[in-house]
Amino acid sequence: MKTRKVREVREERIGKKSAPLVGFLAVIVVGYFVFFTSKLWLPDIATLKSATPYYQKLVYETYDIYLTQWRYDEKANRMQVIIELENKEVLDQKLDFEAVERNGGTLKMKVMYQDSEFVLLHIEEVPKAWKEISFRVGKENKATRFYTNVNEIERGKVPVKVTENDCKKERLQAQITYDDAQIAEKEKKIKAYEVENEKLEKRITSLKEATYPSEEETQKAEDTILKAQNQIAVNQNQVAEIEKEIETIMQEMIAGVQINREPVYAMRANARGMNDIGSTYIEVDLSAQHLYYYQDGSIILESDIVSGDMQYAERQTPPGIFQLYYKKSPSVLKGKMLENGKYEYERPVTYWMPFNGGIGFHDASWQPYFGGNRFREGGGSHGCINLPADKAAELYNRIDESVPIVCFY
DSSP, X not given: OHHHHHHXXXXXXXXXXXXXXXXXXXXXXXXXXHHHHHHHHSOOGGGOXXXXXXXXXXXXXXXXXXXXXXXXXXXXXXXXXXXXXXXSSSSOOOOOEEEEETTTEEEEEEXXXXXXXXXXXXXXXXXXTOOEEEXXXXXXXXXXXXXXXXXXXXXXXXXXXXXXXXXXXXHHHHHHHHHHHHHHHHHHHHHHHHXXXXXXXXXXXXXXXXXXXXXXXXXXXXXXXXXXXXXXXHHHHHHHHHHHHHHHHHHHHHHXXXXXXXXXXXXXXXXXXXXXXXXXXXXXXXXXXEEEEEETTEEEEEEEOBOBOTTSGGGSOOOEEEEOOOOBSSEEEEOOBOTTSOBSOEEEESOEEEEETTEEEEEOTTOSOOSTTGGGTTOOBSSSEXXXXXXXXXXXXXXXXTSEEEEEO
């Protein structure tokens, strides 16, 4: 009896001692399993090809090709790709497209829109566990390839169907997004130069105010001041060059937008006769200085406005039928760049809604009042439609690219 009791106690102790060992061995086994099978269910980060940067030029035969958008809709298992084309030859040639997943082979693809300048495509039924995809333009043996991977791809909604107008809007939005990013990056560089110059100015002031025990020390200080002043001048030149680059981008944005807006003018209509543009539209009566927003034939918003200054021909708001390009909140409106590198004006606004080149709707806190004859008496805008802040906010929340904008005198 005593022997059995001793054996039971011994077995219980052995069990307690072995439990941690069993747990430790289990962790090791699981760790080995994860390590040796991870390539089956995790992306091999080290071997994924880097995503092709937007607007990097690649060449296929007579074409310069630029990737401007590659968006992934995870819920829909769909991707949208936009490429810009520049053909060095007069005659266009037929281009072949193919999308290949790293482990899954060729993917289903559909050309949604194509002309001589750009192509918008959808890649369908993207595998949930995809890692890397190459998009090929041209024949297999000499195709130009763009790449993306699961870590770097842009994410967003991709609709099942898109109209020709939708495709052109997507193209425009891709251009605007890229240009905005370029401008933001350049503005960061300008800020860095300005911060450096502030430090150099403080250093110069400190050196000038100090006293020195010898001519040698004085000469060293003067040399340091001269170097600092030279560096400030170099930085200022760099800032001026970057501002010119920003101005060029902005002008190209406006020029590109104007070109892309041409199809909108196919909606020819008299300002008062809206039958051929539907029952939802915005009417801007430039003579009465008043805006009306009609939805299904009923007015849902109206406001006094201030339009372009009639005392200057180049500032007058042009009549016509337009559509919204995009919306941005907040934004800074800038005039022409002057010879000294500064802008004619810089106006921060909360709501910016361009629809005709550099002309758009926006709030204007500097206006003492809206409506009346202010636009005829020297208080007009540079062409934009100035609105009270509350009305600009309401318009911003209601308007979209499908709403025609009719301006008339």
